[in-house]
Amino acid sequence: MITEFKYDVPEIERGYANQTLYVNVGTNEITIKPVDQKMRETFTGGKGFDLWLMWNSLPIDRVVKWDDPENEICIACGPLGGVTNYPGAGKSIVTAISPETGIPIDSNVGGYFGPYLKFAGFDAMEIQGKADKEVYIYIDGDEGKIEIHDASDLPEYAHEITKILTEKYTSNKGRDISVVTAGPGADHAYMGCLNFSWFDMRRGETRYKQAGRGGIGSVFRDKKIKAIVGKYSKLKLGNNNPADLDALKQVARKHSREILQLDEKQNRMRVIGTGHLPSIMDEFDLLPTRNFRTGSDPEAKNLYGDVWEKLFTNTGKGWDGCWSACAINCSHCMEGFKPRTGPFKGQVVTVDGPEYETIAGCGSNIGVFDPLYVGEFNFYCDTYGLDTISFGTTMAFVMELFEGGQIDEKATGGHKLTWGAAEEALAVLHEIAAGKGFGVHFGKGIRYLKGYFSEKFDVDKELMQDIGMEHKGLEYSEYVTKESLAQQGGYGLTLKGPQHDEAWLIFLDMVHNYMPTFEDKAEALYWFPMWRTWFGLNGLCKLPWNDVVPADNKETDEPAKVPKHLRFYADFFQAMTGRETSPDDLITMSEKVYNFQRIFNIRQGKGLRAHDSFIPYRSVGPVTDWEYESRQERYDKQLVEKLGIEISGMTTTQKREKLRDYREEQYRLLTDAAYKRRGWTRNGVPTHDKIKELGIDFPTVLEVVNEYINEEPPIETLPKSNEAWE
Numbered sequence: 001m002i003t004e005f006k007y008d009v010p011e012i013e014r015g016y017a018n019q020t021l022y023v024n025v026g027t028n029e030i031t032i033k034p035v036d037q038k039m040r041e042t043f044t045g046g047k048g049f050d051l052w053l054m055w056n057s058l059p060i061d062r063v064v065k066w067d068d069p070e071n072e073i074c075i076a077c078g079p080l081g082g083v084t085n086y087p088g089a090g091k092s093i094v095t096a097i098s099p100e101t102g103i104p105i106d107s108n109v110g111g112y113f114g115p116y117l118k119f120a121g122f123d124a125m126e127i128q129g130k131a132d133k134e135v136y137i138y139i140d141g142d143e144g145k146i147e148i149h150d151a152s153d154l155p156e157y158a159h160e161i162t163k164i165l166t167e168k169y170t171s172n173k174g175r176d177i178s179v180v181t182a183g184p185g186a187d188h189a190y191m192g193c194l195n196f197s198w199f200d201m202r203r204g205e206t207r208y209k210q211a212g213r214g215g216i217g218s219v220f221r222d223k224k225i226k227a228i229v230g231k232y233s234k235l236k237l238g239n240n241n242p243a244d245l246d247a248l249k250q251v252a253r254k255h256s257r258e259i260l261q262l263d264e265k266q267n268r269m270r271v272i273g274t275g276h277l278p279s280i281m282d283e284f285d286l287l288p289t290r291n292f293r294t295g296s297d298p299e300a301k302n303l304y305g306d307v308w309e310k311l312f313t314n315t316g317k318g319w320d321g322c323w324s325a326c327a328i329n330c331s332h333c334m335e336g337f338k339p340r341t342g343p344f345k346g347q348v349v350t351v352d353g354p355e356y357e358t359i360a361g362c363g364s365n366i367g368v369f370d371p372l373y374v375g376e377f378n379f380y381c382d383t384y385g386l387d388t389i390s391f392g393t394t395m396a397f398v399m400e401l402f403e404g405g406q407i408d409e410k411a412t413g414g415h416k417l418t419w420g421a422a423e424e425a426l427a428v429l430h431e432i433a434a435g436k437g438f439g440v441h442f443g444k445g446i447r448y449l450k451g452y453f454s455e456k457f458d459v460d461k462e463l464m465q466d467i468g469m470e471h472k473g474l475e476y477s478e479y480v481t482k483e484s485l486a487q488q489g490g491y492g493l494t495l496k497g498p499q500h501d502e503a504w505l506i507f508l509d510m511v512h513n514y515m516p517t518f519e520d521k522a523e524a525l526y527w528f529p530m531w532r533t534w535f536g537l538n539g540l541c542k543l544p545w546n547d548v549v550p551a552d553n554k555e556t557d558e559p560a561k562v563p564k565h566l567r568f569y570a571d572f573f574q575a576m577t578g579r580e581t582s583p584d585d586l587i588t589m590s591e592k593v594y595n596f597q598r599i600f601n602i603r604q605g606k607g608l609r610a611h612d613s614f615i616p617y618r619s620v621g622p623v624t625d626w627e628y629e630s631r632q633e634r635y636d637k638q639l640v641e642k643l644g645i646e647i648s649g650m651t652t653t654q655k656r657e658k659l660r661d662y663r664e665e666q667y668r669l670l671t672d673a674a675y676k677r678r679g680w681t682r683n684g685v686p687t688h689d690k691i692k693e694l695g696i697d698f699p700t701v702l703e704v705v706n707e708y709i710n711e712e713p714p715i716e717t718l719p720k721s722n723e724a725w726e
Contacts, residue, residue, distance in 0.1 A: 088323070088543060120144075127225070181385070185386040186384070190445050193210045260327055272308050291366075337375055362378065495601060530590040
């Protein structure tokens with residue numbers, strides 16, 4: 001043990017511990033900071049607390065880089081997190097300055113750590129500094145002590161670290177322990193993830209959920225942290241001391257009962273979880289296939305839900321949830337799995353998942369339709385501490401360049417990375433973990449590889465911009481957006497980069513046509529990001545909101561919002577905090593934090609219109625003639641009906657270029673409309689009126705806004721017409 005810090009564990013009051021924990025692994029300083037009423041009212045909790053702590057702890061006089069000692073990892077739960085009878089109430093929210101984007105990244109992750117941290121007495125923790133040797137942090141919520149330990153005797157792989165530390169500290173067969181860890185891949189990549197453990201009581205073993213996006217695991221390992229261990233053994237319904245326990249029980253009972261009654265008739269989350277999605281995405285031409293070139297494939301049936309159901313249920317033990325008593329129970333796994341490659345070849349391991357994003361990213365998007373290879377990618381990414389989305393999307397980019405002859409084995413370190421080359425792709429994955437060969441370059445992601453391939457191998461920059469599926473430095477999550485302008489905005493106008501958890505609008509826009517006008521799309525790009533942000537403020541999972549919906553939901557005025565569930569969540573928040581709460585109040589809570597995070601991006605030198613523009617054209621329309629011709633009837637019809645163009649006699653290239661001009665202009669018009677609805681300037685800066693209305697007009701916030709409020713956006717980012725803005 002290097003350092004020990006003892007404290008009195010406070011009683012939680014209406015969902016809040018009313019204090020936060022600060023740990024500096026460089027100086028071994030451990031302190032406690034208070035949470036006041038203003039902080040609660042302005043930032044609510046979760047991601048809001050994380051961002052506020054980072055804002056005040058990071059140097060304000062310069063842009064903070066991801067590997068600066070001053071960069072922080074912040075982890076929080078939220079006032080509703082840790083409730084043991086409400087579905088999806090066990091989330092942690094993690095933030096840091098991202099290695100991939102240079103701006104705050106946030107990940108909403110399951111597992112027991114966030115609730116255990118709160119019940120140990122802390123609404124959030126911030127970790128700063130860099131250790132001079134590998135360490136782990138132990139937080140004992142039973143005894144009221146925090147320790148920093150030498151971690152040099154711990155192994156490298158995440159699942160082994162978790163097993164050892166769980167067995168070392170548990171007093172209750174593992175149920176009282178949650179471990180946060182990365183792995184050797186995060187040492188050598190920008191796409192490192194964090195694993196948050198939870199104890200599967202049906203299987204008697206620890207399992208994982210991932211804080212995957214943007215490289216927080218890389219920051220973790222750069223600080224020489226091997227793990228964080230949280231211990232709490234007194235878990236019970238009343239831990240949060242809600243203002244009205246009976247009201248909380250009532251709304252929790254309603255929501256849980258609905259899930260138990262309706263899930264089997266809807267998405268069967270309790271049976272196959274998000275594994276049900278590939279068949280739906282394939283049917284609607286939305287499943288990314290071979291670097292998002294198309295949205296369906298005849299082989300995709302090998303990745304459908306019925307396949308995963310058989311692989312998931314081979315032991316007949318049933319399913320547990322990543323939080324205590326969660327009715328949705330969607331955390332599935334592949335037991336008795338034997339990898340075919342790598343350091344665990346032939347050994348029996350458990351694969352946590354795969355979830356939809358991994359199935360698509362490490363499956364169809366790289367032309368791999370063997371579910372066992374998808375499982376192997378999943379296992380190694382987890383134990384190496386790497387994001388499966390970034391890995392899969394980056395591999396798809398590299399494979400397309402290889403297939404097109406833009407690069408060869410010289411560029412890939414001898415790997416023949418053709419579509420479907422699963423073992424070659426796995427070899428690159430193992431190289432990342434070892435810090436060797438092409439893996440050293442690959443692990444830095446698409447934005448880095450664009451520069452690397454251009455400089456070293458003379459690959460065309462414009463082509464790579466068109467097909468390299470990253471924006472703001474973050475790789476795209478796994479949905480084909482070409483036919484949904486709203487989802488193009490849902491990715492391009494995000495705060496952190498193209499991640500679906502902020503605004504998932506494909507079905508509402510493309511399938512249901514709920515938003516035919518720019519005004520409709522702009523409203524959706526206001527409301528849905530605000531609403532989805534709310535879950536990250538409160539320590540909640542989004543799946544119970546809209547993956548199981550009321551039987552009469554289609555008959556409501558706004559079925560996409562699931563209004564009955566909005567009322568549930570408003571009642572839940574009111575029962576916990578005692579604050580009278582309506583569904584509209586939930587949006588206002590989020591809007592405060594959403595605008596604050598936008599200003600944080602601006603402080604980091606990004607977050608203006610130029611940074612929301614220039615999304616890869618592959619996400620907007622067909623890049624190549626082959627792509628156009630694969631859906632020619634669709635595209636020809638659009639040229640005739642929407643543009644009034646006489647296409648007879650035109651070549652495919654000519655038609656494709658006309659379509660591109662139109663679609664790129666549509667995106668610029670959408671940006672105008674969305675900014676106007678959000679209360680931002682045409683350059684993407686929240687106005688003085690907006691930040692005053694939201695109560696985030698702190699002096700340091702105003703200082704950033706004042707510097708940019710009158711700056712004009714680059715002319716090339718503006719539409720030819722001012723129609724949407726005016």
